[in-house]
Amino acid sequence: MSTGSVDDVRTAAPALTGAPEPRTRKRRSEDAAGPLTYVVLGLTAAVFLFPFYYSLVAGSHSPSDLYDGTPPLLPGPQLFENMRLALEQADLFAALGRSLVVSLAVTATTIFFCTLAGFAFAKCSFRGRNALFGITVATLTIPPTLSIIPLYVVMSRLGLVNNLLSVILPGAVTAFGVFFMRQYISQALPDELIEAARVDGASMNRTVFSIVFPLARPGMAVLGILAFMASWNDFLWPFIVVRQSPTIQVAVAGIGAGYTPDISVILAGTVIATVPLLLVTAVFGKQIVGGITAGAVKG
Amino acid sequence: MAVHAPTTTEVTRAGAGGDSPPSSARSSRRSGRAYRNAPYAYIAPFFLLFGAFGLFPLLHTVWISFHEYRLGGSSPTFAGWDNYAWLxxxxxxxxxxxxxxxxxxxxxxxxxxxxxxxxxxxNFNMKVRAFFRISMIVPYATSLVAATLVFGSIFANTAGGLVNVVLGVLGLDPISWTTGNWTAQIAIAVIVTWHWTGYNALIYLAGMQSIPKDLYEAAAIDGASRFRQFLHVTIPGLRPTILFTIVLSTIGATQLFTEPFLFGNGAGGGALGQYQVLTLFMYETGFEVGRLGRAAAIACVTLIIVILLVLLNAGLAQLRTRDKGQPLLGRRSTASTRKAAR
Known part of the structure; x- marks a missing residue:
């Protein structure tokens, strides 16, 4: 199992892609993409990337440039001026910091607790295992949005409204995380290895930390990136519960709320909010692809 | 001989059927107990957090929906079906x-x-495959807030909005996107489509790669064109995956909030109610009008819709499994045993 190699996605989601299927040479020539495929995929990529380009363009002009006649198609000189205005209207740096704290905390707890539980469900036998795992799987498809009313009541009773903990706690673990790690561990970790450790007299904790965690690392990385992205991009719940100390999404959404919403300033703000995740995507793209496709194992 | 036979079978069956790890004579009784209890310690943190902030609120929604409960008001009082009657x-x-x-x-x-x-x-072989794949997830990785704000300016009502400029080039009149009933919905749908298309494409791609190659070869030998191969090999092979994405995106559709909220400029749902989707309505009722009980009733109705969708999916999936004559769980465990044996 080569960690960090080109085949990361496959390593990360053995359940789905299976062992890297050796393509025969004959198939390869038949499967080659024609020029039309490149054109269509290129256009699609352009459409998918266009909004970023447009936010750079629109965020770097004055509003009058934008709406008087033909809109500009090339970046203008005003990006930093608009960003400064955006920062004046909302403390985006503080918001970025809060989002970073929340997302990192959620990522850490999700990875740690979901891997532990996933291991228990994958490799241990204990009473109630099937029932408990059944409950976990049954809630996979229930959207958390439906619980926001009681969740708000709980948070205000605990005095956590406008406290970052109110965003961290509900995101700290996910049913998907347990499901994902169970799948990953049951495929990536031979039973013999755990049995051998046991026979050698290793305690269960020792087995978990010296064997399971190191071997499950690719899966944990995928889960962590997905958790980070979900937490970073979440809007509705933080908007309700931490409006006074907003995360980046809430803060950016708030820029437009002034009485003269200024499109170029708003878009300069979205540039600030989006760049960190674009970097994450550029660096961890393969892991993200692996995580998305592993979600489909479910069916 | 004949007397012993049943006992042997029983032993074998018990040994094969029980999923407890074969007990090792060397491990002491103490470590055995530790092994038996350790799994509970491993799942406990998950279930504590998940129970407190996932399961409990879900069940509590049902309870609140039967109560008169106002934001910042006194303690809830039982209201029977009043909230549902209002709804x-x-x-x-x-x-x-x-x-x-x-x-x-x-x-x-x-x-x-x-x-x-x-x-x-x-799924074709090509040079810049990795780039294309990653370009698929860029919209998914973008926050809906940023995407909606950008699309909000692309769909601006004025003549200078990008879409209206394009319409102008085509000789059409500018459209007031946000105020019209269908235009607003179309704009929202464009944002949703932009955000999720690449995500679903990757799921389909993974499904396609698990279709055995010899099926295509056989079809090609029979003289089936690429397009016919797509229709008669790819689509049937993808059926479970397609079903999965349909369920996922219909559930997602019941959860739409950020796009209509930011594009429609608030929780009101627009002058014509053109943006008023379920989650927006729930948010407005609960946190702007302050009627938590009524909002919980909306959540419960949505929950029932979601559960019906999931059950529909489960039913269809079961039909599918019966077709293949192979239980899902059995398949999964054989896969892992094969891996372990290697």
């Missing part, structure tokens, strides 16, 4: 159901069709 007489509720359905359809259908086509193209 089923509310015009806004039927409007939000309808808008959820229509926006759901005009965003889900094109999204999944585009995704299917894209996955087909991505």
């Amino acid at each position: 089923f007489q509310s015009e806004a509720f039927y409007n939000s159901l309808w808008k959820t359905l229509t926006i759901g359809i005009i965003s889900t259908v094109p999204q999944l069709l585009f995704a299917l086509g894209l996955a087909h193209l991505l």
Whole structure:
């Protein structure tokens, strides 16, 4: 199992892609993409990337440039001026910091607790295992949005409204995380290895930390990136519960709320909010692809 | 001999059937107990957090929906079916159901069709495959807040809005996107489609790669064209995956909030109610009007819709498994045993 190699996605989601299927040479020539495929995929990529380009363009002009006649198609000189205005209207740096704290905390707890539980469900036998795992799987498809009313009541009773903990706690673990790690561990970790450790007299904790965690690392990385992205991009719940100390999404959404919403300033703000995740995507793209496709194992 | 036979079978059956790890004579009784209890320690943190902030609120929603409960008000009082009675007489509720359905359809259908086509193209061998794949997830990785704000300016009502400029080039009149009933819904659907198409394409791509190659070879030998191969090999092979994405995106459609909220400039849902989807209606009722009980009733109705969708999926999946004559769980465990044996 080569960690960090080109085949990361496959390593990360053995359940789905299976062992890297050796393509025969004959198939390869038949499967080659024609020029039309490149054109269509290129256009699609352009459409998918266009909004970023447009936010750079629109965020770097004055509003009058934008709406008087033909809109500009090339970046203008005003990006930093608009960003400064955006920062004046909302403390985006503080918001970025809060989002970073929340997302990192959620990522850490999700990875740690979901891997532990996933291991228990994958490799241990204990009473109630099937029932408990059944409950976990049954809630996979229930959207958390439906619980926001009681969740708000709980948070205000605990005095956590406008406290970052109110965003961290509900995101700290996910049913998907347990499901994902169970799948990953049951495929990536031979039973013999755990049995051998046991026979050698290793305690269960020792087995978990010296064997399971190191071997499950690719899966944990995928889960962590997905958790980070979900937490970073979440809007509705933080908007309700931490409006006074907003995360980046809430803060950016708030820029437009002034009485003269200024499109170029708003878009300069979205540039600030989006760049960190674009970097994450550029660096961890393969892991993200692996995580998305592993979600489909479910069916 | 004949006397012993049944005992042997019993032993074998017990040994094979019980999923407890074979007990090792060397491990002491103490470590055995530790092994038996350790799993509970491993699942405990998950279930504590998940129970407190996932399961409990979900169940508590049902309880709140039967109470008169106001934001910042006194303690809740039992109200029976009052909140539901209000809900089923509310015009806004039927409007939000309808808008959820229509926006759901005009965003889900094109999204999944585009995704299917894209996955087909991505499945070819090509030079810059990695770039194309990663470009698929860029919209998914973008926050809906940023995406909606950008699309908000692309769909601006004025003549200088980008879409209206394009319409002008084509000789058409500018459209007031945010104020019209269908135009607003179309704009929302465009944002949703942009955000999720690549995501679904990757799921389809993974599904396509698990279709055995010899099926295509056999079809090619029989003289089937590429397009016919797509129709008669790819689509049937992808059926479970397609079902999965349909369920996922319909559930997603019931959860639409950020796009209509930011594009429609607030929780009101627009002058015509053109943005008023279920989640927006729930948010407005609960946190702007302050009627938590009523909002919980909306959540419960949405929950029932979601559960019906999931059950529908489970039913269809079961039909599918019966077709193949192979239980899902059995398949999974054989896969892991094979891996372990290697």
